[in-house]
Amino acid sequence: MKKKNVSLSGIMQSKITWAVVAELLILLVCFLIRPDFFSIKYQPATGMLYGSLIDILNRSAEITIISMGMTLVIALGGTDLSVGSLVALSGALALKFLRWDVLIYNTPGDYTVKPFILVILVPLAVCTLMGLFNGFMISRIGMQPIIATLILMVCGRGIAQIVTNGKQFTTLYSPFRVIGQGSFLFLPMPVIISIIVVAAVSIFVRKTAFGTMVESVGINPSASRLSGIDSRRIIMIVFALTAFLSAIAGLITASRVMSNDSNNFGINFEMDAILAVVIGGTNMAGGKFSLAGTVIGSIIIRTIVTFVYYFGIVSEATMAFKALIIIVVIVLQSEPVRKRMSKMGKKRMKGGAVHA
Amino acid sequence: MPEHSLLEMKGIEIQFPGVKALDKVDFSLRAGEIHALLGENGAGKSTLVKCLTGVHHMDAGTILFDGKEIRPTSPQDAFSMGISTVYQEINLCPNLTVAENIFVGRQPMKHGMINWKDINTRARELMSRFHMDIDVTRPLNNYSTAIQQMVSIARAVDIDAKVLILDEPTSSLDDNEVKLLFNVMNELKAEGMGIIFITHFLDQVFAVCDRLTILRNGTLVGTFDIENITKLELVTMMIGRDMDVIFNLKRAEVAADAPEMLRTENLGAPGQIQNVNLSLKKGELMGFAGLLGSGRTETAELIFGAVPAAEGTETVNGRKVTIGKPIDAINAKLAFCPEDRKRDGIIGDLSIRENIALALQARRGFMHPISMQEQNELAEKYIKLLSIATPNAEKKIGELSGGNQQKVILARWMATQPDLLILDEPTRGIDIGAKAEIQRLMLEMCGEGVSVIFISSELDEIIRCSNRIVVMRDRKKVGEVNGEGCTQQTLLNIIANGQQEDATA
Numbered sequence: 001m002k003k004k005n006v007s008l009s010g011i012m013q014s015k016i017t018w019a020v021v022a023e024l025l026i027l028l029v030c031f032l033i034r035p036d037f038f039s040i041k042y043q044p045a046t047g048m049l050y051g052s053l054i055d056i057l058n059r060s061a062e063i064t065i066i067s068m069g070m071t072l073v074i075a076l077g078g079t080d081l082s083v084g085s086l087v088a089l090s091g092a093l094a095l096k097f098l099r100w101d102v103l104i105y106n107t108p109g110d111y112t113v114k115p116f117i118l119v120i121l122v123p124l125a126v127c128t129l130m131g132l133f134n135g136f137m138i139s140r141i142g143m144q145p146i147i148a149t150l151i152l153m154v155c156g157r158g159i160a161q162i163v164t165n166g167k168q169f170t171t172l173y174s175p176f177r178v179i180g181q182g183s184f185l186f187l188p189m190p191v192i193i194s195i196i197v198v199a200a201v202s203i204f205v206r207k208t209a210f211g212t213m214v215e216s217v218g219i220n221p222s223a224s225r226l227s228g229i230d231s232r233r234i235i236m237i238v239f240a241l242t243a244f245l246s247a248i249a250g251l252i253t254a255s256r257v258m259s260n261d262s263n264n265f266g267i268n269f270e271m272d273a274i275l276a277v278v279i280g281g282t283n284m285a286g287g288k289f290s291l292a293g294t295v296i297g298s299i300i301i302r303t304i305v306t307f308v309y310y311f312g313i314v315s316e317a318t319m320a321f322k323a324l325i326i327i328v329v330i331v332l333q334s335e336p337v338r339k340r341m342s343k344m345g346k347k348r349m350k351g352g353a354v355h356a
Numbered sequence: 357m358p359e360h361s362l363l364e365m366k367g368i369e370i371q372f373p374g375v376k377a378l379d380k381v382d383f384s385l386r387a388g389e390i391h392a393l394l395g396e397n398g399a400g401k402s403t404l405v406k407c408l409t410g411v412h413h414m415d416a417g418t419i420l421f422d423g424k425e426i427r428p429t430s431p432q433d434a435f436s437m438g439i440s441t442v443y444q445e446i447n448l449c450p451n452l453t454v455a456e457n458i459f460v461g462r463q464p465m466k467h468g469m470i471n472w473k474d475i476n477t478r479a480r481e482l483m484s485r486f487h488m489d490i491d492v493t494r495p496l497n498n499y500s501t502a503i504q505q506m507v508s509i510a511r512a513v514d515i516d517a518k519v520l521i522l523d524e525p526t527s528s529l530d531d532n533e534v535k536l537l538f539n540v541m542n543e544l545k546a547e548g549m550g551i552i553f554i555t556h557f558l559d560q561v562f563a564v565c566d567r568l569t570i571l572r573n574g575t576l577v578g579t580f581d582i583e584n585i586t587k588l589e590l591v592t593m594m595i596g597r598d599m600d601v602i603f604n605l606k607r608a609e610v611a612a613d614a615p616e617m618l619r620t621e622n623l624g625a626p627g628q629i630q631n632v633n634l635s636l637k638k639g640e641l642m643g644f645a646g647l648l649g650s651g652r653t654e655t656a657e658l659i660f661g662a663v664p665a666a667e668g669t670e671t672v673n674g675r676k677v678t679i680g681k682p683i684d685a686i687n688a689k690l691a692f693c694p695e696d697r698k699r700d701g702i703i704g705d706l707s708i709r710e711n712i713a714l715a716l717q718a719r720r721g722f723m724h725p726i727s728m729q730e731q732n733e734l735a736e737k738y739i740k741l742l743s744i745a746t747p748n749a750e751k752k753i754g755e756l757s758g759g760n761q762q763k764v765i766l767a768r769w770m771a772t773q774p775d776l777l778i779l780d781e782p783t784r785g786i787d788i789g790a791k792a793e794i795q796r797l798m799l800e801m802c803g804e805g806v807s808v809i810f811i812s813s814e815l816d817e818i819i820r821c822s823n824r825i826v827v828m829r830d831r832k833k834v835g836e837v838n839g840e841g842c843t844q845q846t847l848l849n850i851i852a853n854g855q856q857e858d859a860t861a
Contacts, residue, residue: 209722212710216703223700226662226692227768228683228718287705 015281019296022279022329026303033311048183052306054191060302061190062087062249064295066269067276068201069242071294074277076218076238077286078138078145083246083273085156086130087266090123090250092160095260097122098176099169116175124247130156131243135236149239153270160262170259180255190252197245202291211289214238218286272301279329300329361420362387362550363408363519368417370403377403381417381576383569385519385550390541392561393554395571396594401554404571405521409434409441422518440512441521448508450497455479457496458511482510486540502533506540513544520544521552526560538564556813558587570594605795607641607839608802610823614638616674617807618776620659623668629654629831632668636776636809641802643822643839644811645847651831652811653695656778659809660692661685673775686719691769695780695811697758701765704754708746709735711753712767719772738767742797759790766797777801778809783817795821815844827851 030037030052040051048054066083073080097119130152137148182189205211216224217231224231246266253265278284279300280293304325308318331337363385370378378400385391393401406412408419410428419426421437428434431441448457455476464474479492486506496504505525512520522541526534541551541564553565561568562582570577570593577593614637624630629651636642644652657663659670661679670677672688679685685692694700703711713731720726726734735749742763746756753764762782769777779798783791798808799821812818818825822839827850835855837846 207725209717209720209725212706212714212717213722216706216710216714219703219705220699223694223703224714226660226682226694226700227703227715228686229714230681230683230718 016290016293016296018332019279019281019293019300019329022325022332023296023300023303026300026307026325030303030307030310037310042186046183047186048188049186052310054188056299056302056306057191057194058188059306060298061188061194062252062266063269063272063276063301064194064298065197065245065249065252066242067273067280067294067298068197068291069238069245070270070273071277071280071282071289071291072205072214072238073145073242074274074282074284075214075286075289076145076235077221078235079270079274079284080134080149080239080242081146081270082130082134082149082152082156083242083249084266084269085153085160086127086243086246087250087253087269088157088260088262088264089130089160089163090127090247091254091260091265092163092262093123093126094119094176094251094254095169095171096163098171098173116173119176120251123251124244127247127250128240128244131240131246132236134243135239138239139232139235145239157262160260164260164262168259168261172258176255177258178255180252180257190256193248193252197248198291198295201241201245205291210234210237215288218289272298275326276301279326300325361385362422364418364420365404365408366418366420368404368407368419369415370407370412371415377412377574378407379575381571381574382579383576384579385552386567387518387550388545388548389566390545390551390553390564392565392568393552393571394558394561394568394590394594395577399571399594400574401571402523403574405441405523405552405554408519409439409521438516438518439521440517440519441523442505442508442512442525443523448496448504448511450504451495453493454483454490454496454499454507455492457507458482458492458514478514479510482514483507485543486510487536500533502529502536505529505533505537509537509540513549517549519550519552521554523554524556526555526557534560558590561590562587605792605799605820607821607823608639608799610637610640610802614640617672618659619671621669621671623658623665623670625658625663625666628663629658630667631832632658633833634659634826636807638775638807639802639805640823641798641808641810641821641839643818643825644809644828645815645818645825646828646851648813650828650851652828653780654831655828656692656780656809656811659685660690660778662692662694683718686715686772689773689775690778691715691772691774691776692778693762693765693769693780693782695784697761697765702753702761705752707750708739708744708753708756708764709749711764712738712749712771715768716771734767734771738764738770741770742767743793759794762790762794766794770801774806776807776809778811780811781813782810783812783814791817815847819844819847827855829854 027037037052040049040054043050066087070080070083134145134149134152137143137151138145141148179189179193184192205214213224213229213234216227216229217234221231249269250265254260276297277289277294279297280290280295282289282293301322304322305318308315308321313321361384363383365381365383368378368381368383369376381400381404383393383404393404395401403412407414408428410430410433421439426437428437428439434441449460452460458479459475463470464478465471466474476492483490483492483506486509488503488506490499490503496507499507509520509522509525525537529537541553545551553561555561565582567579567581568585568590569579570590572594616635617638617640618634618636620632620634622630623632632655634642644655646652654663658665659679661681661684664680670679672690677684677688679688682692703714709731712735713726716734717726732749738744739746739749744756744760744763744767746760753761756764766782782794782798795817798810802808810818810821819839819842825837825839825842825847826833827835827837827847829851835850837850837855
C-alpha cells in the first residue's frame, strides 16, 4: 500500500522518504523488543488476517480517510477543525436511521430499518452539506478557515445530540456491522475502504488538474484568480470533500462499536488528521502537498499508539509518548536536517565514484 | 578624493547563481551629501545597497565606514552600526500608532515597563522636526502614504544613523510630498548625514543631489558631480550600447480597415475608475501613459474583470460581453499580465511548466486536464520561443530571475492564444536585454493580429512601440495621440495640462 502510493505522487520525495524511515525505525524497535510483533495469522472463522501490522492499518483507517481531505484543506492554506464533530454527527445519523423504531414509537422492538442504503446515504449527504457550509463561510463570507470550521467543531456534537434526542443507541443489524467489522480479501473492511478512498482521491486530484489548482490557490490566491482559477469553487469542493470523508470515517467508527456516542466519537480526530498531513510533508502554510506522505503520516501515528498498547506502557503516557516520537519525525524532516543528510549522501557518493 | 569619506566601498563583487550581480564596483559617500545611485533596473543598485545593509554577502571587496572596515551580517547589524534604510514599500505595522511604529523594538523603559509618555513625546518631537504636526497616538493607517513614508524615515534617523539609504522613497508620493521629503533630506544633510538616494526620477536627482554614481549591468560607469553632467549624458550612460537593440524595433503596422477588437463605453466601477471609453483595432498596440496612480492599472483591471465593472458596456470582437471575473475575460480571449509579478503573477512553488499551463487549464476547467505530454510541449515551445533561461521546464518559477519570470507569465498568456493582451508594466524590474526581448515579442504578436494594451511608466518605451497612446491623469483619460511622431514632450504636456485640440496637430 505504501509503495503504491509513493509512485502515485512523487512530490516531496525527500520528506516522504524520511517519514518512511521514521516508520521503519519504529517498527524495527518493535521487532527488536518482540519479534512476534510482525506475525500475521489467518483466522478461518472470520476469514480475516490478524496481527499488529493489520491492526495498525485497520485502526488508522479513519484518520487516513479524513486526512486525504485534510491534505487538500491544508494545501489551500487552511485547516478544518470540524472533522471530529462530523464523525460524531455521521454516527448519530446512522444510528438514528437504524433505530427509527425507538425514536418514533418509543417502543423497542423489531427494527424497522428504512431501505438500508439510507443509513449510509443520509449521513454522507448531511455531512457534505455541512462541508459546503464550511466552504461557504470561507469562500463567500471570507472567514478564516480555522474560525469557520471552529463553529461546526463546537456545535457539530450538539447537532449530533439533537439528532438522537441525546440518546445512545446500539444496534445488531448485521449489514451495518460489515462496514467496520467485515472483511474482504482477508483484510478488515476499514482497510479496504481506506484503500479505495486513497486511490479515488489520488486519481481525482492528480489525474485531473484539481490538485495543481489547489496548490496554485494555496501558494498565491491572487495570481490564481487572475489566471482564471475560480478559487471559491475549489474551496467549496475541498471542504465538502473533507466533510464527506469524515462522514465515511463516522460510519466506520459507529459500525466498529455498533453504537453512537456523540461525546466521544472522533475526539481529537482533527488534530490527528492535521498531524498526519504535517508528518507527510505538506506545509501548513499551504502549497505543494503529498497524499502519499499523508497516508504514511497516518500510519505512523497509529503505529505509535499500537506500540504503546502492545508493550503495556501505561496508557496515561500514550500522549506524551506520541508527542515524543512526532517531535523526532518532524525534526528528521526539517529543512536543516534534510540538507545536512543530503550533503552527507553526496560526499559518500563522491567517495564511491573514486572507488569505481 | 580630498574630502573625508564617510563610507568607502571598494571592489565589491557579488555572484548570484548564473550572473555576476556586481563586478568590482567602487562607491563612496561623504558626510553631509546626498548621493544618487542610478542605473536601469537590474543594474545592481539594490544589490549594492543590500550588500551594505548586510542582506547580501560580498564575494570580494571591502567596506570602510568611518575609516574602519566593516562587514555587516544582517540588516540589524548594519542598523546598529548606524546605517539605516528606508525601502520603497513601507515596512511598518499599519495597525500600530505612529509613535509605536517609530519605537517598536526599542521602546524606552521605566521600571521595567514601557514608558508610553516618553514614547509619545519623543515621537511628537521627532515628527515636528520634519515639520509634521500629527497625532502620534493614532494608528498609522489613518495617514497618507506620504506621511507613512515620513514615519519610516523618522524611525530610520532616530537612532544615531550616519548613513541613510532611501530606496525609491518617492515613487508613491505626489509633488508636494516629494518637496516635503526633500526639505527633510536637506536638513539631515546639513546635520552631516550621508544620504544614498535611489530613484528613477532624473529630475529629482538634479533637484536634490550633490553627486551621483551610475551602474550598468553590475559594473560601475562612474561617479560624477551634479554640476558636471547633463541629463542626456546621464541617460546615455545609464542605458549604454544596449540602446541599439531597442532603437531597431519597429512599430507594428495596422491596416486601416482592421476590424475593431475591443470597445468599451462608459465602463466603470465606482471608487476605482469610471467612464472608460476605448476602441482598439485588431493588431493594434495601444500604450497607456501617465503617472503612477493615474488610473492605467485600474483601467486594465476593469477591462479584464479583475475588478468587476458596475456600469457601461464592453464589446469584444463585435460581441457584447459581461466580464465579472477574470475567467470571463479569459473565455473572451483576453489576457492580462499584472503589474506586480510577485503578488499577482507567479505561482512561486510551481514549476515553469505548471505556470505556463495554468491559464489555459483554468479555461478548460479542472475536469479536462491538459495531458502531461501537451504540457511538456507547451513548456518546451515557449522556453525556446521566449528564450527563457532555465535548465528545464520543471524548475520552480520562483527560482528564476525577474526577466525570466516575466517571460513565463507572458508564455502563460500566449498559450491561451488571446486576441487582446494587456501588459501592465511588463518591463519593470527586469534587465535591459529581457526588456528589449519583451518589446520585440509584443510587436511580433501585434504583427500576428493580436491587439495589445501596453502600460508603462517609461515614456520612451511607450512612444517607441505604440500605434496610439492614451494619456491618463487622476483616473481619467486626458488625451489620445498617435504614436507616430509623438515626443516625450508632447506626452508630458498632456500629462501636465491635458490635451488641447491643437496640441496633436
